[in-house]
Amino acid sequence: MSLVEVKDLYKIFGPNPKRAIPLIKDGMSKTDIKKKTGCTIAINGATFSIDKKETFVVMGLSGSGKSTFIRCLNKLIKPTAGAILVDGKDIMQMDSEELQELRRRKMSMVFQNFGLLPHRNVVNNVEFGLEVSGVDKETRRQKALDAIKLVGLDGFEFSMPRELSGGMQQRVGLARALANDPEILLMDEAFSALDPLIRTQMQDELLELQAKMHKTIIFITHDLDEALKLGDRIAILGPDGRVRQIGTPEQILSDPADDYVKKFVQNVDRTKVITASSVKHGCPTLNIQKDGPEAALRLMEKEHISHAFVVDSERVLQGIVSVEDAVELKKQKKKDLTEILTHNVYTAGPETAVSDLLATALESRFPIAVIGDDNKFHGIVDRAAIIAEVTNDDEEAETPTVLSEVMEQAEHDAEAGQE
Numbered sequence: 001m002s003l004v005e006v007k008d009l010y011k012i013f014g015p016n017p018k019r020a021i022p023l024i025k026d027g028m029s030k031t032d033i034k035k036k037t038g039c040t041i042a043i044n045g046a047t048f049s050i051d052k053k054e055t056f057v058v059m060g061l062s063g064s065g066k067s068t069f070i071r072c073l074n075k076l077i078k079p080t081a082g083a084i085l086v087d088g089k090d091i092m093q094m095d096s097e098e099l100q101e102l103r104r105r106k107m108s109m110v111f112q113n114f115g116l117l118p119h120r121n122v123v124n125n126v127e128f129g130l131e132v133s134g135v136d137k138e139t140r141r142q143k144a145l146d147a148i149k150l151v152g153l154d155g156f157e158f159s160m161p162r163e164l165s166g167g168m169q170q171r172v173g174l175a176r177a178l179a180n181d182p183e184i185l186l187m188d189e190a191f192s193a194l195d196p197l198i199r200t201q202m203q204d205e206l207l208e209l210q211a212k213m214h215k216t217i218i219f220i221t222h223d224l225d226e227a228l229k230l231g232d233r234i235a236i237l238g239p240d241g242r243v244r245q246i247g248t249p250e251q252i253l254s255d256p257a258d259d260y261v262k263k264f265v266q267n268v269d270r271t272k273v274i275t276a277s278s279v280k281h282g283c284p285t286l287n288i289q290k291d292g293p294e295a296a297l298r299l300m301e302k303e304h305i306s307h308a309f310v311v312d313s314e315r316v317l318q319g320i321v322s323v324e325d326a327v328e329l330k331k332q333k334k335k336d337l338t339e340i341l342t343h344n345v346y347t348a349g350p351e352t353a354v355s356d357l358l359a360t361a362l363e364s365r366f367p368i369a370v371i372g373d374d375n376k377f378h379g380i381v382d383r384a385a386i387i388a389e390v391t392n393d394d395e396e397a398e399t400p401t402v403l404s405e406v407m408e409q410a411e412h413d414a415e416a417g418q419e
């Protein structure tokens with residue numbers, strides 16, 4: 001269910017900004033509009049919705065309109081056109097009381113520069129928002145201490161901000177935002193001022209916290225790696241303030257909407273984000289309860305494959321049978337496949353990163369079976385597909401080991417053995 005809906009939102013700075021909208025719609029560029037009208041386009045017809053409990057990342061380079069969006073969202077500035085609905089209510093229509101409620105209780109903000117009050121200790125900083133909202137002393141102290149614990153700062157309650165490292169100061173900022181128990185957490189470049197190592201650590205901790213808290217997080221960043229790591233979905237803003245693509249990290253990496261997004265994502269290590277489920281494909285299977293060597297050979301001949309995966313009626317993987325084994329069974333006049341089933345099939349979960357499958361793929365004779373959380377067989381990932389993803393080069397994709405010659409050779413060998 002969506003909590004925030006942004007509808008055809010424009011923010012244009014400058015004299016008589018509304019007149020720039022038809023020019024934008026006619027396709028005139030941001031630079032030409034600036035020349036012609038003196039107006040600067042910051043947000044250009046954005047439409048999207050943010051679901052409850054999702055982490056929605058707004059990503060764009062400097063000047064793409066990220067800060068403007070945040071300011072529109074808490075109504076620090078007024079959009080030129082369009083609407084922003086929070087819980088179905090247009091924030092432009094809110095009276096000052098509703099707006100205060102929105103800013104104090106519904107949303108909390110974490111800033112890039114931490115925004116701490118230097119003369120207040122940690123706990124006093126954390127309870128500041130509650131103090132402003134008029135929460136009594138005892139309650140706000142307890143809430144502040146709980147939030148401090150949540151971000152792992154217990155023991156530092158009475159330290160001053162200057163005594164803390166950047167990472168710790170940002171934890172205070174996060175604790176202050178969480179102390180209000182807001183439904184929406186607005187994080188504006190919250191980790192951008194931190195050293196890379198601390199930044200990674202804070203990202204990991206935010207993911208852990210979110211797994212427990214289930215807040216709706218709107219995270220603003222200019223860093224694509226950060227966006228891909230944190231976002232359930234990402235909106236990519238172009239330099240013209242237009243939303244270029246909205247999608248899951250996987251959708252953005254595997255199917256960039258235009259050349260701008262493509263350029264952006266081409267340096268990312270895709271294999272860390274591309275998962276087994278996105279490169280898997282279905283394959284014909286044999287049923288352990290009813291198929292024997294004849295059926296196995298027929299299937300392999302028809303599909304031009306040298307081995308087949310065997311499942312039971314519930315589609316739980318039982319093993320794999322090779323053409324050589326099936327020929328041997330047929331020779332022995334066996335009626336089922338149980339005896340020769342190879343059980344040591346490599347498997348992966350749907351969410352396994354392709355990069356983690358490379359070593360297995362190189363070692364295994366067979367494709368890797370993808371097994372879902374339901375324990376059922378969902379398909380296979382070919383070695384060729386993994387290598388192609390890892391090297392990012394389709395040329396490397398070899399024909400899978402699916403050769404009818406293997407079959408012919410095996411039949412031939414078996415016949416020779418019979419003589």
Ligand SMILES: Nc1ncnc2c1ncn2[C@@H]1O[C@H](COP(=O)(O)OP(=O)(O)OP(=O)(O)O)[C@@H](O)[C@H]1O
Nearest residue numbers: 013040041042060061062063064065066067068069
């Ligand atoms: N008050 C203002 N008056 C005029 N133009 C503005 C104003 N605020 C922002 N802009 C312009 O709007 C566009 C979007 O700016 P915004 O600050 O929202 O981008 P941003 O993505 O947050 O960039 P950064 O990461 O550098 O903060 C830019 O072209 C900027 O120059």
